[in-house]
Amino acid sequence: MVSLKAMLRPLITIFSAAFVLLGNEFIPPALRSLFSIVVNYFFTPQFTLIIEENVGLSTNQIYAAATTYLRTKISYSSKLKRIKVSKTNRQEELSIDIVVGEVVMDHFENIELKWKLNEEKEEKKKAKVNKPRVYFTLAFDKRYEKDVLETYLPYVITRFEEIQKEEKEKMRTIKLYSRDYSRGGPGGDWASINLEHPATFEKLAMDPKQKRSLIADLDRFVKRKELYKKVGKVWKRGYLLYGPPGTGKSSLIAAIANYLNFNIYDLNLSGGRYSDADLRRTLLSTSNRSILVIEDIDCGAELEDREKNNNSDTIKFTLSGLLNIIDGLWSSCGDERIIVFTTNHKDKLDPALLRPGRMDVHIPMLYCTMDGFKLLASNYLNIEGDHQLYRQIEGLLENVKVTPAEIAEELLKSDDLDDSLRGLVVFLEEKKKT
Numbered sequence: 001m002v003s004l005k006a007m008l009r010p011l012i013t014i015f016s017a018a019f020v021l022l023g024n025e026f027i028p029p030a031l032r033s034l035f036s037i038v039v040n041y042f043f044t045p046q047f048t049l050i051i052e053e054n055v056g057l058s059t060n061q062i063y064a065a066a067t068t069y070l071r072t073k074i075s076y077s078s079k080l081k082r083i084k085v086s087k088t089n090r091q092e093e094l095s096i097d098i099v100v101g102e103v104v105m106d107h108f109e110n111i112e113l114k115w116k117l118n119e120e121k122e123e124k125k126k127a128k129v130n131k132p133r134v135y136f137t138l139a140f141d142k143r144y145e146k147d148v149l150e151t152y153l154p155y156v157i158t159r160f161e162e163i164q165k166e167e168k169e170k171m172r173t174i175k176l177y178s179r180d181y182s183r184g185g186p187g188g189d190w191a192s193i194n195l196e197h198p199a200t201f202e203k204l205a206m207d208p209k210q211k212r213s214l215i216a217d218l219d220r221f222v223k224r225k226e227l228y229k230k231v232g233k234v235w236k237r238g239y240l241l242y243g244p245p246g247t248g249k250s251s252l253i254a255a256i257a258n259y260l261n262f263n264i265y266d267l268n269l270s271g272g273r274y275s276d277a278d279l280r281r282t283l284l285s286t287s288n289r290s291i292l293v294i295e296d297i298d299c300g301a302e303l304e305d306r307e308k309n310n311n312s313d314t315i316k317f318t319l320s321g322l323l324n325i326i327d328g329l330w331s332s333c334g335d336e337r338i339i340v341f342t343t344n345h346k347d348k349l350d351p352a353l354l355r356p357g358r359m360d361v362h363i364p365m366l367y368c369t370m371d372g373f374k375l376l377a378s379n380y381l382n383i384e385g386d387h388q389l390y391r392q393i394e395g396l397l398e399n400v401k402v403t404p405a406e407i408a409e410e411l412l413k414s415d416d417l418d419d420s421l422r423g424l425v426v427f428l429e430e431k432k433k434t
């Protein structure tokens with residue numbers, strides 16, 4: 001919508017030209033001063049903010065917010081000559097975006113704001129990827145400078161957060177990111193796929209008390225933005241999952257991601273092709289509302305050994321060094337972050353990792369109990385209540401260390417419920433002998 005002020009501007013320009021032509025001596029002083037007030041009102045100097053895409057290595061939050069916010073300002077009736085349009089097979093609606101060179105007008109209270117996306121092709125001699133610099137300009141009357149900085153931009157960021165939440169709710173697509181070594185060297189960016197893991201807390205066989213307490217802990221964590229801010233703590237939470245292979249550590253991470261609708265960043269340290277600087281860059285490019293997973297950290301000892309090996313110029317950190325990097329980065333730019341470590345051998349861990357405040361919650365993932373088995377039987381065989389073989393299975397589970405993964409495997413071996421359970425009994429009896 002064009003404001004009254006914008007409509008009257010050409011008229012004032014014509015009057016100004018007429019005044020200049022007539023000369024000051026023909027115009028009464030009172031009319032002159034009235035006219036100068038009017039001119040000032042209509043032609044206050046414009047002020048322009050430059051909003052770059054990145055701040056050093058980090059993404060500029062205002063830029064990201066503007067990109068999303070302006071989508072809501074592009075209406076089909078606007079005067080834009082070009083817009084970007086896209087749709088993935090998971091989206092129900094088209095998504096539209098502003099393109100370089102186009103101007104989007106916005107109105108906030110009585111301020112008229114002019115957004116423009118600009119591109120500056122810059123020779124980046126050192127960089128491997130020659131990506132043009134892209135930035136927004138935001139122009140408005142100079143006298144609104146304070147309002148724009150203190151009220152309008154925070155409003156754009158708040159709207160951005162709301163829109164992001166709404167969009168995530170709509171799409172419910174959770175991404176699983178792994179580091180992509182093919183892009184930009186070993187510290188490279190993340191490559192993602194959609195996480196289609198069906199794990200949920202309901203389907204997970206684990207100690208019911210532990211499960212309830214974890215869910216309550218997650219609920220508390222996501223609600224506590226203000227509290228973390230008030231006490232001056234970084235809004236992050238660390239979980240250590242430990243237990244033998246096949247007890248559901250990966251499934252639990254997927255269940256947490258599905259429950260919170262957080263993306264997962266899987267940082268595989270065992271590849272070992274990164275330096276301190278690479279890691280910093282990689283970690284900086286993870287987003288808020290995400291889970292950083294570092295699996296099998298008992299290989300930390302190996303990392304420490306490699307640190308001592310001066311022949312290697314790529315490995316320059318220890319696990320506790322890595323945690324310091326994470327703490328440092330997240331304290332400056334991270335919000336609503338979860339970090340999950342998994343290990344098969346808690347006893348082998350560097351004590352620095354276990355000290356209070358580092359991993360907030362330690363979660364044991366244990367061999368299968370009768371309760372866990374009943375849940376698996378209900379998931380896999382739809383058995384609700386009791387079965388004649390349950391007493392025998394219970395007796396065996398008390399004496400045999402078997403993982404939920406092994407039980408799940410047995411339960412899948414036949415379509416017939418009784419056959420499956422009989423097969424499981426044989427399997428447990430065999431295991432008991434060994």
Ligand SMILES: Nc1ncnc2c1ncn2[C@@H]1O[C@H](COP(=O)(O)OP(=O)(O)OP(=O)(O)O)[C@@H](O)[C@H]1O
Pocket residue numbers: 203204205206244245246247248249250251252344365403404405406408
């Ligand atoms: N506690 C559990 N509840 C339900 N299913 C489970 C559980 N543990 C394992 N499973 C089943 O076994 C499969 C393998 O488990 P998962 O990969 O989560 O174990 P893990 O502890 O992460 O193993 P690893 O340490 O080898 O990575 C899962 O896909 C799931 O089908």
